[in-house]
Amino acid sequence: MDLNTWLDQFKFLEGEWGWISQVFLVVLLAMVANFFLKRLLKRMRARLEKTRNLWDDALIRALERPLPWLVWVVGLATAAQIVYLKTHSALFAFVEPVRDVAVIALLAWFLIRFVNEAEQNIITQREREGRPVDHTTVDAVGKLLRVTVIITTTLVILQTLGYSISGVLAFGGIGGIAVGFAAKDLLANFFGGLMIYLDRPFAVGDWIYSPDREIEGTVEKIGWRLTTIRTFDKRPLYVPNATFTSIAVVNPSRMTHRRIYETIGIRYDDLDKMAAICADVEAMLRAHPDIDATQTLMVHFNAFNASSVDFFVYTFTKTTVWTEYHRIKQDVLLKIHAIIAEHGAQEAFPTRTVHLPEGVQVVPPELAGHPQVEGGEPPARG
Numbered sequence: 001m002d003l004n005t006w007l008d009q010f011k012f013l014e015g016e017w018g019w020i021s022q023v024f025l026v027v028l029l030a031m032v033a034n035f036f037l038k039r040l041l042k043r044m045r046a047r048l049e050k051t052r053n054l055w056d057d058a059l060i061r062a063l064e065r066p067l068p069w070l071v072w073v074v075g076l077a078t079a080a081q082i083v084y085l086k087t088h089s090a091l092f093a094f095v096e097p098v099r100d101v102a103v104i105a106l107l108a109w110f111l112i113r114f115v116n117e118a119e120q121n122i123i124t125q126r127e128r129e130g131r132p133v134d135h136t137t138v139d140a141v142g143k144l145l146r147v148t149v150i151i152t153t154t155l156v157i158l159q160t161l162g163y164s165i166s167g168v169l170a171f172g173g174i175g176g177i178a179v180g181f182a183a184k185d186l187l188a189n190f191f192g193g194l195m196i197y198l199d200r201p202f203a204v205g206d207w208i209y210s211p212d213r214e215i216e217g218t219v220e221k222i223g224w225r226l227t228t229i230r231t232f233d234k235r236p237l238y239v240p241n242a243t244f245t246s247i248a249v250v251n252p253s254r255m256t257h258r259r260i261y262e263t264i265g266i267r268y269d270d271l272d273k274m275a276a277i278c279a280d281v282e283a284m285l286r287a288h289p290d291i292d293a294t295q296t297l298m299v300h301f302n303a304f305n306a307s308s309v310d311f312f313v314y315t316f317t318k319t320t321v322w323t324e325y326h327r328i329k330q331d332v333l334l335k336i337h338a339i340i341a342e343h344g345a346q347e348a349f350p351t352r353t354v355h356l357p358e359g360v361q362v363v364p365p366e367l368a369g370h371p372q373v374e375g376g377e378p379p380a381r382g
Helices: 003-008 018-048 054-063 066-087 095-128 135-160 165-182 184-199 241-245 268-287 322-342
Strands: 207-210 215-222 226-230 236-240 258-266 298-304 309-317
Touching: 018 054, 018 066, 054 066, 054 095, 066 095, 095 135, 184 215, 184 226, 184 236, 184 241, 215 236, 226 241, 236 241, 258 268, 258 322, 268 298, 268 309, 268 322, 309 322
Parallel strands: none
Antiparallel strands: 207 215, 215 226, 226 236, 258 309, 298 309
C-alpha cells in the first residue's frame, strides 16, 4: 500500500463536516493518551518507591495529577481551535490564551506538589534513619518556595495575557504603601514570624513559656501570622507572631539538665548527727546513676529554723524528660529519708512548747469536774 492509498483512508476528515470527525478524533486521542499515561505513572511510582532516592518519589507523585490534566487541556484546546477555525464563533476566540494560562497554572501546581512531597519525604527519611529533624527550617523553606512559585506564576500569567509587568510592579509599589499603613499589624506579624524562623528561639515541638504573659505550652505550628501553642490542659493557644518580638520567652526544651533543689529539716535533738547525714547524702548522690556528678552538687547544713535544723540538696539529673525527672527525684528523696533513719534521726515537723506558771495544772477532759481534782474530798466508795 503506497502513501496516497493510505492517506485516502482519512478523507472522511475533509469536506463540509470533516471538522466534526477531527474534533472527535482529537478528543478520543486525548482520552486514550490519558488512560495509558495514568497506568504508566502508576507503574513508575511503584518502581521508584523501591529506590532510596527521595527525589524521584517526590517527582512522580507530583506529576500524577497535573500531567493527566495537561493532556486534557492540550487535547480540548486543540479541538476548540478546530471548531473556531470552522465556525469563527466568538465563544472559542479565547481558546489560545486560556490554554496558555491553564498550562502555566498546571506547571505551578506541579511545582507546589513537588515541594510538598519533597518536604514530607525529607522529614520521613530522617525520622526513619533516626537523625534529628528541624521541622521549623523545613517548613520555612517549603513556605518560601511555595510563595515564590505563586508570585512567579502570577507575573507570568499577567505577561501572557498582555499586561506590562513593569506597570504591575509599579502599581504594586504604590499600592504596597497604602496596604502597609492599612495592614501594619498583619505586616508586624509577618516579620515577627520571619524573625522566629531566622533567630529560632523555639521550634515545633518545644515547650516554651513567657514570664511576661500567660503563655505556656508545646509549640504545634509556626505560621506566617500566628503561632499555635498547645497548653498543658490541651487547649490551643493562638499567639500573633508580633507578640514574640516584645516579650521574653523561656525554652525549657533546650535545657541540658534538670535541677533538684530541696530543703530538708531534722529535729534539734538530732543536730549532732547533721554532719554525718550530709556526708552520706552527698555520697549517695555522687554514686547515683541518674545524677550528673560533673555538675554542681552540694549538700550542706543551711539554717536554724523555728522547729527544725535544715540542710539543702542541690544537684542535677542527667535526663531532661519531665516524667523521668520526677521518678529520679522520688528515688533521691526516699533514699535521703532512709539515710536519716539509719542515723537514728527524724525529719522535723512544726512543734510548739508551752511553759505553764507554777501551780497551774493541765486536766484531761475526762477528769474535768472531778471533786478530787477540784480540791474537795475524794468520792465515797460504796
